[in-house]
Amino acid sequence: MMHPLPPHFLPRDQLQQLFDNLQRNGHQIYGPQVHDGAIVYAPLKSTSALPQGVEDHHAPASYRLKNNGSEHWFDWVSTAQGVKPLLFRPHETLWRATRDAMGTLHFEEPVNSTAKLAIIGLRACDLAALKLQDRHFLSINHSPDPFYAARRQHLFIIAINCTRAVESCFCSSTGDGPRCDPTAGFDIAMTELDSGFVITSGSLQGRQVTKQLALRSASKAECDEAAQREANATRQVRAVPSQNMRDTLFNALDHPQWDEIASRCLSCGNCTSVCPSCFCYSEQSEAELDGSSSEQQREWDSCFTQGHSYMHGITVRHDTRLRYRQWLTHKFAGWHDQYGRSGCTGCGRCITWCPPGIDITAELAILNRDRGETDDG
Amino acid sequence: MMDNPHRPWRARVVERIQESATIFTLRLEFLDPEIRASYHFAPGQFNMVYLYGVGEVAISIVSDPKDPTLLDHTIRTVGRVTNGISQLQAGDTIGLRGPYGRGWPMQEAEGRDVLVITGGLGCAPVVSVINYIARRRKQFGKLTILQGVKLPKDLIWRDRFERWIKEPNTEVFLAADKGDPSWPWHVGLVVELFDQMRLSDNTIVMMCGPEGMMRACVNELLLRQIPEHAIYLSMERNMQCALGQCGHCQYGADFVCRDGPVFSYDQIKPLFAHSGF
Numbered sequence: 001m002m003h004p005l006p007p008h009f010l011p012r013d014q015l016q017q018l019f020d021n022l023q024r025n026g027h028q029i030y031g032p033q034v035h036d037g038a039i040v041y042a043p044l045k046s047t048s049a050l051p052q053g054v055e056d057h058h059a060p061a062s063y064r065l066k067n068n069g070s071e072h073w074f075d076w077v078s079t080a081q082g083v084k085p086l087l088f089r090p091h092e093t094l095w096r097a098t099r100d101a102m103g104t105l106h107f108e109e110p111v112n113s114t115a116k117l118a119i120i121g122l123r124a125c126d127l128a129a130l131k132l133q134d135r136h137f138l139s140i141n142h143s144p145d146p147f148y149a150a151r152r153q154h155l156f157i158i159a160i161n162c163t164r165a166v167e168s169c170f171c172s173s174t175g176d177g178p179r180c181d182p183t184a185g186f187d188i189a190m191t192e193l194d195s196g197f198v199i200t201s202g203s204l205q206g207r208q209v210t211k212q213l214a215l216r217s218a219s220k221a222e223c224d225e226a227a228q229r230e231a232n233a234t235r236q237v238r239a240v241p242s243q244n245m246r247d248t249l250f251n252a253l254d255h256p257q258w259d260e261i262a263s264r265c266l267s268c269g270n271c272t273s274v275c276p277s278c279f280c281y282s283e284q285s286e287a288e289l290d291g292s293s294s295e296q297q298r299e300w301d302s303c304f305t306q307g308h309s310y311m312h313g314i315t316v317r318h319d320t321r322l323r324y325r326q327w328l329t330h331k332f333a334g335w336h337d338q339y340g341r342s343g344c345t346g347c348g349r350c351i352t353w354c355p356p357g358i359d360i361t362a363e364l365a366i367l368n369r370d371r372g373e374t375d376d377g
Numbered sequence: 378m379m380d381n382p383h384r385p386w387r388a389r390v391v392e393r394i395q396e397s398a399t400i401f402t403l404r405l406e407f408l409d410p411e412i413r414a415s416y417h418f419a420p421g422q423f424n425m426v427y428l429y430g431v432g433e434v435a436i437s438i439v440s441d442p443k444d445p446t447l448l449d450h451t452i453r454t455v456g457r458v459t460n461g462i463s464q465l466q467a468g469d470t471i472g473l474r475g476p477y478g479r480g481w482p483m484q485e486a487e488g489r490d491v492l493v494i495t496g497g498l499g500c501a502p503v504v505s506v507i508n509y510i511a512r513r514r515k516q517f518g519k520l521t522i523l524q525g526v527k528l529p530k531d532l533i534w535r536d537r538f539e540r541w542i543k544e545p546n547t548e549v550f551l552a553a554d555k556g557d558p559s560w561p562w563h564v565g566l567v568v569e570l571f572d573q574m575r576l577s578d579n580t581i582v583m584m585c586g587p588e589g590m591m592r593a594c595v596n597e598l599l600l601r602q603i604p605e606h607a608i609y610l611s612m613e614r615n616m617q618c619a620l621g622q623c624g625h626c627q628y629g630a631d632f633v634c635r636d637g638p639v640f641s642y643d644q645i646k647p648l649f650a651h652s653g654f
Contacts, residue, residue, distance in 0.1 A: 094383040097429055097472065105429055105470045107384050136622070143382035143620055250629075253651050280624030283617045287430035294430040296383065301624070308625055311615045312455040322653035330627065337630030 008215035009222055011196040012071070016047045018158075018188075021212050027118035027156055030086060032073075037065060038080040041119065051076060058166040058348065060357030074121065074192045077166045077233075078347060082126050082276035083119055087151045088133060090300045094147075094283070098293045110295070112147060118156035124177030125169075127159055127184040128345035129276030135339040136279045156205060159186035161226070162233035168348030170361055173239035176345040179230050191226035198226040238351075238361045240332075241368040243342060249333040252367050253325065261363055262321035264356045269302035271350035271358075272327065277335075277343045280308065303327050332364065382620055385427045385472030386412050390465050391447060396533045401463055402439070402451045405473055417445050420505040421480025421611060421639045425619050426450060426462060427472030434458040435616040435634070437502040438476060441512060448473075451501040477619040478638050481506050482609060486581045490518040492574075494594050496525045496567055496586025502611045502638070503585045504534065511544065518546070521574060525552045525567030525590065529560040550574065571597045578602065583639075585611040592649065595642055605643040612637050612645070628654055 010018065019029055023045065033042045034051045044050070050073040057064045058078065068075060093110035100106065122130070137148035162169075162178040171177030180189040180202075187206030190197040198218045201207040218226075242248070272278040282301040287294040301308055303326045309316035317323045335343035344360075351359050392404040403426075407413040423437040434456075440449035454463045465471065483506070491510060495503045510517045522541060526532045532551070542549045550573060556564035563570055567590060580603055584591055591610055598608055614626035614633045621635035629648045631637060648654045 095381060095385075097427075099429055103470070105387055105472060107387065107472060109381060109384070139621070144379065145620075145622060146379045146381050149379060250647060253648075279622070281618075281622075282625070283433065283623065285430055285432045291430065296427075296433075298618075298623070303624070307615075309615055311613060312453075316614070317653050325653060329629075334627065334630040 007198045007200045007218040007223060007226075008210060008213075009196055009218040010190065010199045010213065010215055013196075014213065014215075015073075015197070017213060018209070019045065019047065021209060022118045022156060025209075026116050027154075028115045029118045029120065030083075031120040032076065032079055034065065038063065039065070039076045039078075040080050041083060041086060041121065047073065050074075055164070056166060058168040058352045060168070060351050060359050061354055062357075063352050071194065072192050074160045074190075075164065077123065077162055077164050077169065078125075078349060078352070079121065080349075080353070081274055082129055082347065082349070083122060084129070084133065084276050084278075086117060086119060087130075087155070088137065088148055088279065088281075088300075092147055092298050094296045094298055096293060096295050099291065112150075114150060114154075116154035116156070117151065118158065120158035120160070122157055122159045122186070123162050123171075123347075124159070124180045124184060125171040125174075125345040125347040126276060127157070127180055127186060128171075128174075128176035129347065130157075131185055132277040132335075132339065132341075132343060132345070133279065136277075139339075156209070157186045157188070159184065159189040159202075161189060161191040161230050163192065163229040165233045165236045166348070167237055168351040169233075169236045169346065170238040170240060170348060171346030172234055172236050173243070173361075174342065174344055174346035175243055178233035178236075191230055193222060193225050193229070198222055238348065238359070240342075240344065240346070240361055241365050244336060245332040245342070245364060245368065246336040247333075248368055249329045252370070253329070255367055255370065257363065257366050257370070258321045258325050261324050261358060262319065264358055265304075265320050265324050266355055267304045267320045267323055268355060269304040270353045270355065272302040272304060273300065274349035274353045275331075276345065276347060276349070277331070278302070282307065303330070328360065328363070382474075383618065385425065385433075385474040387470055388448075388473035390467050390469045390471065392467055393465060396451060397530070399454045400451060400533050401454075402449050403462070403465065404440075405448045405450060405471070406446060407473065408470065413446050416476075418442055418448075418476035419480035420483060420509050421502055422476035422478050423502075423619075423638065424448065424450065424473050424475030424477070425616075426452075427474075428458055428461045428465075429471065431461045432458045433472070433617070434462070435477075435619060437505065437611075437638075439501050439505045439508070441505075441508055443512075451504070475619070477634055479636065481509075481583050481611075481639055482581070482641075483509060486510075486583075487516050488518065490521070490577045490580045492521045492523065492576065492580050492582045494523045494567065494582065494584040494586070494591075496590035497527065497531070500524060500533070500585065503583055504537075506583050507537075507541065511541065514544070514546075518579065519577070520544070520547045521576075522547070522549045523552075523567055523570055523574075523594075524550070525554075525586070527554045529553050529555075529557050548574070566593070568593045568597050571601065576601050576603060580607065582608045583611075584609065588649075595649070605646060606641050608642040609639055610642060610645070611639050 551562035621632035626633035
């Protein structure tokens with residue numbers, strides 16, 4: 001592992017310089033912006049596009065932005081959607097088939113954008129989720145996904161240390177945050193102060209980019225202030241009962257709580273869409289009307305749809321109870337067997353964006369509290 | 378860019394055999410001689426068969442692995458893709474990629490008695506086992522075949538079953554839920570045939586069919602002291618990528634397309650009694 005350098009200080013007016021340098025290196029920058037009343041990742045060239053003085057307020061089924069009048073660009077905590085769509089595209093062509101005049105088929109590679117991305121704004125929970133997606137899409141257990149790999153390879157990550165927590169946050173309890181530790185997988189991590197940023201590099205690439213900025217070392221006062229602000233983010237009101245719920249959940253498959261949850265769950269799939277680790281996708285063939293070519297495409301899928309478990313006339317998960325149980329047992333139990341840890345990094349998006357406001361931490365607490373009472377069957 | 382594991386290779390339909398009203402076999406051959414030369418498979422593995430403009434479907438390979446250049450796929454017409462595939466004729470080209478998954482434990486079965494249980498129309502994956510053993514008869518002990526169907530007309534390959542009955546050291550038990558004059562065998566459920574069989578403690582079981590039938594058979598086998606790890610089942614789930622990636626075929630923590638489709642009972646036991654996985 002690389003020896004960590006002491007933190008530097010990036011004055012607020014020099015963040016643009018960082019953007020310029022990255023763009024000169026051929027990176028397209030994605031950063032947080034306010035679109036339709038939510039913070040989302042979108043392309044940007046200038047710091048003027050960043051959401052200044054914008055705070056997000058979350059609760060089950062509730063998300064509101066408020067202006068706090070500050071100059072800060074990163075007073076928000078969670079983007080509506082993580083970085084998942086930028087690497088594992090919601091819609092993507094896997095290959096193309098053409099049919100010539102003789103009726104013979106030809107298979108070709110798709111034409112996909114190969115832009116080098118730099119993303120600013122990832123939080124510790126997002127970095128942890130990125131590692132989870134890496135484990136799945138770059139797994140040596142199967143052929144790595146070439147599309148994910150191509151984007152991931154050139155990704156430059158500017159992480160932001162949280163200086164607030166919102167009501168849906170529980171990354172402390174999953175062990176994934178709120179601070180971005182040196183092994184979290186960032187190129188640069190920054191903590192925002194009034195006058196600028198305390199900045200550390202976490203990779204060789206990050207070091208090179210920081211070096212180009214010719215920054216001075218951060219003062220002790222600046223480091224102390226950063227640490228103090230970061231400490232604010234540890235005040236979280238939600239928590240998972242345990243970082244390993246594997247046995248608890250697999251022993252609670254007949255728990256009455258699944259029925260109770262199903263009475264509220266709309267099976268809409270919002271949770272799987274905003275979940276930064278969910279990886280399911282479906283495939284379909286899109287043929288041209290003239291029959292000359294057809295594209296094999298994949299599209300995000302959700303275990304909350306009927307089609308997800310469909311096979312020749314049988315739907316394995318025919319009701320909401322089974323679909324929610326599939327989601328929760330996969331996320332918090334199956335992931336341990338598949339990839340060595342829980343599939344949840346505590347970002348809380350599934351709580352915020354669930355229309356009836358189902359709170360997984362509360363549901364896990366109930367399933368955990370009653371453990372042992374239902375597992376003799 | 379690295380190799381694209383999603384992309385099929387081209388294959389030609391060498392022959393199309395109608396097995397029953399709704400079941401047919403496609404004999405396929407890769408167009409590219411290099412693919413043909415490097416392709417190998419084991420009984421129980423499957424390929425993704427692509428019909429141009431329509432989609433892909435997971436189909437197990439039923440021919441003998443000794444000849445990996447001609448690949449037989451027995452398919453039942455049930456949905457959009459299989460309906461389209463059923464229209465193909467010799468000479469047509471399609472897409473093919475594979476082989477995928479973990480097949481039957483044929484090496485482990487050598488020298489042992491083998492009980493093959495199939496139900497309904499799900500028999501194609503285990504027919505590869507029967508054919509495999511029939512061609513290497515001396516390497517295996519007693520072969521017992523147990524096949525259940527709903528109606529006598531659902532029994533495809535009746536001539537093969539009648540041939541297998543006459544093979545040395547081989548027993549065949551057939552059951553139809555409802556009989557008719559053409560059905561000389563048992564009328565009733567497959568599980569009712571267990572009392573007629575004598576299972577040695579050296580038996581290895583390979584099973585494929587509806588999960589309800591497999592559950593009932595597992596119970597019978599456990600009652601007869603067959604160990605859990607000697608019972609193998611071929612599981613079926615929605616499969617779209619066949620790479621352990623798209624998530625549809627997950628059975629608990631297992632990806633059926635990659636970790637299966639063949640599992641030993643002790644591997645899947647914790648979830649097998651529950652519906653919804």
